[in-house]
Amino acid sequence: MIAAILVMALGAVILGAALGFAAVKFRVEGDPLVEKIDAILPQTQCGQCSYPGCKPYAQAIAKGEADINQCPPGGEEGIRKLADLLGREVKELSAEHGIEKPKSVAFIDEQVCIGCTLCIQACPVDAIVGAAKQMHTIVADQCTGCELCVPPCPVNCISMEPLAEDVESWKWKYPVFTLTPASKASA
Amino acid sequence: MEVSGIHAHPGQQGICMKTLRRLFDFHGGIKPDYRKESSTGDPITVVSASTSLVIPLHQSIGGPPRPIVCAGDRVLKGQRIGDADGNVSSAVHASTSGTVTAVEMRLMPHTSGLSALCVIIEPDGRDEWMPLQPFDFRAATPTQTRDYLRDAGVVGLGGAVFPSHLKLSPGKQGKLDTLVINGAECEPFITCDDVLMRERAEGIIKGTALMREMLAAATALIGIEDNKPEAIAAMNQALQQSGIAHIEVVVVPTRYPAGGAKQLIRVLTGIEVPHGKRSTDYGVQCFNVGTAYAIHEAIDLGKPLISRIVTVAGNVGQARNFEVPFGMSMQNLADRCNPRPDTDRLIMGGPMMGVLMPAADVPVVKATNCVLVGSPKLFPPPPPEMPCIRCGECAKVCPADLQPFELYWFSRAKIFGKAQEYNLFDCIECGCCAYVCPSHIPLVDYYRFAKSEIWAREKEKTSADEARERYEFRLLREEREKQEKAAKLAAKTAAGREKAAAAIADAEKPAETPEQAAKKALISAALERARAEKASVVPENTGNLTSAQQAEISAIEARRAEIREMAKPHLPPDD
Numbered sequence: 001m002i003a004a005i006l007v008m009a010l011g012a013v014i015l016g017a018a019l020g021f022a023a024v025k026f027r028v029e030g031d032p033l034v035e036k037i038d039a040i041l042p043q044t045q046c047g048q049c050s051y052p053g054c055k056p057y058a059q060a061i062a063k064g065e066a067d068i069n070q071c072p073p074g075g076e077e078g079i080r081k082l083a084d085l086l087g088r089e090v091k092e093l094s095a096e097h098g099i100e101k102p103k104s105v106a107f108i109d110e111q112v113c114i115g116c117t118l119c120i121q122a123c124p125v126d127a128i129v130g131a132a133k134q135m136h137t138i139v140a141d142q143c144t145g146c147e148l149c150v151p152p153c154p155v156n157c158i159s160m161e162p163l164a165e166d167v168e169s170w171k172w173k174y175p176v177f178t179l180t181p182a183s184k185a186s187a
Numbered sequence: 188m189e190v191s192g193i194h195a196h197p198g199q200q201g202i203c204m205k206t207l208r209r210l211f212d213f214h215g216g217i218k219p220d221y222r223k224e225s226s227t228g229d230p231i232t233v234v235s236a237s238t239s240l241v242i243p244l245h246q247s248i249g250g251p252p253r254p255i256v257c258a259g260d261r262v263l264k265g266q267r268i269g270d271a272d273g274n275v276s277s278a279v280h281a282s283t284s285g286t287v288t289a290v291e292m293r294l295m296p297h298t299s300g301l302s303a304l305c306v307i308i309e310p311d312g313r314d315e316w317m318p319l320q321p322f323d324f325r326a327a328t329p330t331q332t333r334d335y336l337r338d339a340g341v342v343g344l345g346g347a348v349f350p351s352h353l354k355l356s357p358g359k360q361g362k363l364d365t366l367v368i369n370g371a372e373c374e375p376f377i378t379c380d381d382v383l384m385r386e387r388a389e390g391i392i393k394g395t396a397l398m399r400e401m402l403a404a405a406t407a408l409i410g411i412e413d414n415k416p417e418a419i420a421a422m423n424q425a426l427q428q429s430g431i432a433h434i435e436v437v438v439v440p441t442r443y444p445a446g447g448a449k450q451l452i453r454v455l456t457g458i459e460v461p462h463g464k465r466s467t468d469y470g471v472q473c474f475n476v477g478t479a480y481a482i483h484e485a486i487d488l489g490k491p492l493i494s495r496i497v498t499v500a501g502n503v504g505q506a507r508n509f510e511v512p513f514g515m516s517m518q519n520l521a522d523r524c525n526p527r528p529d530t531d532r533l534i535m536g537g538p539m540m541g542v543l544m545p546a547a548d549v550p551v552v553k554a555t556n557c558v559l560v561g562s563p564k565l566f567p568p569p570p571p572e573m574p575c576i577r578c579g580e581c582a583k584v585c586p587a588d589l590q591p592f593e594l595y596w597f598s599r600a601k602i603f604g605k606a607q608e609y610n611l612f613d614c615i616e617c618g619c620c621a622y623v624c625p626s627h628i629p630l631v632d633y634y635r636f637a638k639s640e641i642w643a644r645e646k647e648k649t650s651a652d653e654a655r656e657r658y659e660f661r662l663l664r665e666e667r668e669k670q671e672k673a674a675k676l677a678a679k680t681a682a683g684r685e686k687a688a689a690a691i692a693d694a695e696k697p698a699e700t701p702e703q704a705a706k707k708a709l710i711s712a713a714l715e716r717a718r719a720e721k722a723s724v725v726p727e728n729t730g731n732l733t734s735a736q737q738a739e740i741s742a743i744e745a746r747r748a749e750i751r752e753m754a755k756p757h758l759p760p761d762d
Contacts, residue, residue: 038655041651042647042651043651043652043654043655044654045658053658054655054658055655124658124661125654125657125658125661126657126660126661127657142653142654142657144650144654165299165301166301166303167245167295167297167301167302169643169646170299170301170639171636171639171642171643172298172632172635172636172638172639173636174636175572175632175633
């Protein structure tokens with residue numbers, strides 16, 4: 001009887017030690033779920049979700065503090081991907097956080113810009129170049145379209161320009177068979 | 188499976204020795220109605236620019252070239268008008284002499300119907316070449332040669348318009364086993380390579396020899412489908428006359444798409460290039476015959492790529508081949524072949540892989556191998572798409588060994604990850620699957636849709652990753668700046684404290700000298716005097732006032748107070 005208890009206890013100790021060792025040895029750095037959620041988010045860093053960036057929002061989702069429908073730039077597709085990842089229901093985009101817009105980039109009217117650097121300080125991805133009392137301009141390739149530079153501008157010289165489709169970015173459309181009215185077909 | 192082909196190489200005394208060469212077979216393929224005879228009757232007609240040319244700057248894979256001319260400039264034939272943007276790009280040249288009238292957005296020969304930057308040249312009719320200088324590539328380093336070809340605008344003329352200079356390095360081993368020259372030209376209607384081989388075989392052989400040397404390839408095989416006996420004869424004759432060794436003309440069986448690069452490599456060498464690998468990893472590189480000719484012209488004659496052979500066929504009275512300067516309108520070209528009245532569209536390329544042009548007046552570009560004139564009778568609208576019955580016919584004919592029906596399901600359902608797992612990007616869009624589909628499903632349209640969606644997503648993903656990196660770096664920098672500021676402030680505070688301590692130490696020093704005391708007494712006496720004087724002065728006009736004057740003054744004061752009260756919201760606060 002005692003022997004049996006000892007054997008079981010010994011087994012428990014050995015397995016416990018092995019588990020403890022594995023927990024230390026194979027420790028996962030950071031939270032892989034946060035990384036996965038962050039990879040889905042569009043990285044505009046616009047703060048429309050009411051968190052100060054995409055990563056904080058990802059952390060909030062992972063903790064269950066935030067819902068998955070607070071990211072307007074990610075849009076419907078982003079919500080669907082998050083729902084897939086987290087095994088939740090797909091929801092409508094929450095209206096209080098904004099609406100899904102076509103991707104645009106900021107544009108500075110250089111005639112009006114006074115070189116105050118306020119927009120440079122607001123840009124979360126350093127996509128505006130310029131210096132005090134020098135004209136500023138947007139590096140369009142790096143602009144995420146977050147609109148954070150628009151409100152600080154004292155002379156309202158920043159506007160959001162929707163990205164036009166060009167030959168490079170054009171996409172083949174989903175094949176649709178066009179239906180012809182019966183009357184025309186029989187004629 | 189193995190088929191035997193006839194190959195010929197020049198004998199010692201100009202006698203053709205015919206031996207059997209082992210050829211291989213590629214999977215699938217179809218035998219469509221070729222209809223090539225109609226356009227090979229006449230020799231190549233060289234067309235000179237008569238009306239204004241619209242030369243798009245972006246004519247190859249890679250970055251769009253930067254324009255280096257502006258409106259009003261006079262350009263010579265062959266003068267560079269667009270500089271390659273980086274290494275994965277190719278220069279663009281004026282195809283005739285004349286005046287640049289504009290650099291502006293014009294409709295591109297692209298299905299989208301969108302515009303891009305073009306250089307418009309009004310020809311002066313003189314067709315005056317710039318001074319031509321052959322390039323001695325043996326005296327140049329391989330990098331110099333590649334830069335030269337990039338600046339000469341040489342790109343793959345088989346249809347993919349991939350910059351040729353990027354393909355002209357011999358890969359990891361430093362040498363190649365086989366250089367494959369593609370003269371198969373398997374698509375119906377198109378005969379531009381056929382007539383080029385018939386009429387300009389010598390140039391092609393010279394270009395092939397140049398490329399073989401650059402790539403350090405052991406042999407060069409020129410693959411031609413057996414439905415072009417005239418071209419085969421001309422090429423063999425030119426090869427014999429040139430006396431160049433290590434080049435062979437190999438006749439391959441006619442089957443669509445034997446002219447696909449991977450398919451021709453398979454037929455000629457037996458090598459099947461696996462998914463995600465380059466053919467150079469297996470010692471093989473493939474070029475089109477037109478490209479070989481362009482390389483000969485660029486290196487031996489110093490001529491940049493400014494024209495190409497274009498087949499005009501389809502719904503026309505007389506189908507023909509033209510040598511066309513880039514920038515000429517397709518409409519202009521089609522009109523030279525008497526298009527029939529029911530013509531309703533122009534297609535760039537052949538009936539299998541060609542793309543519909545948004546309008547007839549789009550320019551001929553480096554990718555234009557054929558202008559196919561269409562009509563509802565020649566290309567009737569496809570019958571309605573029916574459900575897939577999983578017959579598997581498409582998989583039987585797929586030359587890339589894919590499972591088209593699976594790709595179709597995933598593309599249709601927008602499950603792009605799965606489509607990629609089934610090697611969607613190995614699809615060469617040859618159209619064999621759609622050709623045999625009994626349900627008339629436009630399969631290639633689905634693949635094109637899926638491919639461009641995947642590309643767009645990948646682009647988005649890359650820019651999101653970049654944005655994340657930049658955002659994180661910014662946070663890091665802000666944190667660092669904060670720390671630096673704090674350190675600076677701490678240093679300043681420490682300095683201030685030191686100063687205060689020094690001041691206290693100063694105060695504790697012995698009292699002032701008698702001189703300083705005297706100065707201080709003088710200053711205070713002067714201040715006292717000034718104060719007394721100020722107090723004694725009284726405004727003269729306000730003394731001895733009558734009661735009426737006093738009343739008037741107080742009335743004025745009251746009005747002032749009232750006005751100040753009214754103006755308060757509009758005035759800055761009084762200090």
